[in-house]
Amino acid sequence: MTVTSTFTSAPVGLTTGTEAAYSPPPAPVLLTSLPTEAGADVHIYRDTDGSLSSDCTGCGEYAWTLVTTKQFAQEHAATCLRPPRQLAA
Template identity: 75%
Template structure:
């Protein structure tokens, strides 16, 4: 059996710094668009990913949602129905 290191398989193209760390480039961070308040005082934050898709997370219940459809309806619907108050942040 032949074993090939993942660092070898993921090596950067010739001319670039070699190694696993150089072969991986993290994608751009999502862009914050807006927040929608919930009835319990939490917020649903909406982000747009570099590919145009939208995602959201709720500071109340913690729900994360993602959609290819560029609409805020999914976040607005969640904000209208979420009854959990904002979660406390970890210290």
């Protein structure tokens, strides 16, 4: 049995003239980084909608809500005991 696909698509980033060109949203802005006791960092970002988010380079926790505050990130930095994760090669 032979299967033939009839699906075709333009490469990402190219348009056929009828679609609007894709523009990625602006990246969040890094506000500050807080060290953990194990040597990792909790990064706090201001997102494009004005909210805050944070991520931990130790345990990998990512937090985002409309009520995420710097205090939340400070509490996480004070309690996270995971060392920094190795970056993929």
